[in-house]
Every structure is written in structure tokens, then in C-alpha cells.
Amino acid sequence: MEDPSSKRIAVIGVTCSGKSTLADRLSRSLGLARIELDALHWKPGWVGSDREEFRAKVDAATRGQRWVADGNYASVRDLVWERADLIVWLDYPLGLVLARWARRTWRRWRAKELLWGTNRESFCMELTIWSKRSLIHWLFRSYFRHRREYPALLSDPARSRAAWRRFRHPREVEAWLQSSGKP
Numbered sequence: 001m002e003d004p005s006s007k008r009i010a011v012i013g014v015t016c017s018g019k020s021t022l023a024d025r026l027s028r029s030l031g032l033a034r035i036e037l038d039a040l041h042w043k044p045g046w047v048g049s050d051r052e053e054f055r056a057k058v059d060a061a062t063r064g065q066r067w068v069a070d071g072n073y074a075s076v077r078d079l080v081w082e083r084a085d086l087i088v089w090l091d092y093p094l095g096l097v098l099a100r101w102a103r104r105t106w107r108r109w110r111a112k113e114l115l116w117g118t119n120r121e122s123f124c125m126e127l128t129i130w131s132k133r134s135l136i137h138w139l140f141r142s143y144f145r146h147r148r149e150y151p152a153l154l155s156d157p158a159r160s161r162a163a164w165r166r167f168r169h170p171r172e173v174e175a176w177l178q179s180s181g182k183p
Contacts, residue, residue, distance in 0.1 A: 006086035007032070008062070010162070011070040012150070013090030014143045016101040022090065022173065023070035030068070035061045037071025037080075044118040051075050072142070077153075081160040089150055089166045090173070094143060101139060 009032070011023045020036060027034040040057040041049050049057065058076040062069065062083045069080050081087060154164045167173045 006084075006163075007066050008083055008085045009068040010080045010084040010087045011068065011090065012072050012087060012146075013092070014072075014097055014146055015139045016097050016104055017090040017092050018100065018170065018173075019070040019072075019090060022088065023068045025177075026068045031066070033061075033064055033067040035067050035069035037069060037073050037076065041071075041073065055079065072146070078159075081162060084160065084162040087154060087160065087162045087164040088173075089154065089164060091147065091150070091166050091168050092170070093168070096169075097139065097143070 009023075009026055011019045011026070013019050020038075023034060023036070026032060035058075037058065040061065041054050043049060048054075054073070055076055058073075058079050061067070062079055069084075071080075151166075153159055154166075165176065167176070
């Protein structure tokens with residue numbers, strides 16, 4: 001099943017690639033439950049759930065028959081990918097992702113947007129690329145690793161029974177959605 005009428009969809013990609021935006025759009029247009037892995041992982045004060053707790057939350061959330069999940073957590077990849085009908089990989093150019101990171105971080109900081117519990121992004125923290133707490137640090141750590149690892153992981157039938165689509169630009173996603181009649 002390669003179209004957005006799939007019943008269980010995982011949206012993956014580097015941070016700021018648009019996973020949450022696409023998952024929200026698919027959730028609304030297809031009437032699927034939305035599973036935001038970040039919301040299941042992060043507790044107040046930017047404290048992450050421990051591995052067992054996080055896996056239990058994701059296990060419960062993905063037991064349903066109709067959902068769209070967004071996120072890249074390797075610790076729950078087996079749960080999400082094994083249950084998905086379709087995996088959508090947003091593999092956008094680094095420059096595009098960096099521009100999205102800057103706009104999103106600035107917007108969230110200016111609006112004091114509340115994220116998962118009591119968490120808010122700190123613009124100053126985001127600029128400290130050497131800090132493991134910085135999103136841009138994570139972006140650079142994961143961008144090239146995902147591009148290197150995902151093709152093999154997604155092509156391995158032992159890892160997932162799901163069909164998968166790799167999109168290299170937002171225009172490709174738009175064309176895919178329009179061709180399926182699911183804006």
C-alpha cells in the first residue's frame with residue numbers, strides 16, 4: 001500500500017523536516033489517530049521518558065488499526081515500523097531543513113509556544129551547537145546518519161512489512177497528496 005489511504009502511517013525524517021505537519025495533515029484528511037512520539041517521550045522540564053516507559057506508551061498507542069505517527073526514535077522503531085502499512089521518509093536537502101529550523105525555532109521562542117508538558121524552546125540554547133540539548137546539534141548529528149542508514153533499514157523485509165516512500169522535496173509530497181486526492 002503506497003498511498004495516503006493506508007491505515008497505519010509512520011512519518012520519519014530529520015528534525016524540522018515537517019514530520020509533525022505532514023502527520024497532522026494526514027491525520028485530519030484521513031481520519032486517523034495522531035501519535036506524536038515527542039509528546040510520548042518528553043516530560044516537563046525536558047526530561048525524557050526512560051526506555052521501558054517510552055516503549056510501553058508507544059506500544060499502547062500503536063496497537064490501534066488507524067493511526068499516523070511521527071518521529072524517529074530508534075528505541076521504538078521496531079514497534080512503529082512493524083505495525084505501519086506505509087513509512088513516509090521526508091529526506092529533504094540540508095539547506096531547506098536548516099531554514100525550517102531557524103523559522104520554527106524563532107517562531108516558537110517569540111510566541112513562547114508550549115511543547116509537551118511545560119517545555120519551551122530557548123533560542124539561545126538552540127544556538128549552542130556544541131550542546132547535546134540543542135536541536136541544531138541533534139539535526140547535524142542525525143541528518144547524515146539517517147541518509148546513510150535509512151535506505152538499508154527500509155529495504156530490509158525483516159525490519160518492516162510496510163511499503164515506504166522517500167520524498168526529497170516538499171513539492172514531491174504535495175504531488176503525491178494531490179494525486180491521491182488527499183490534500
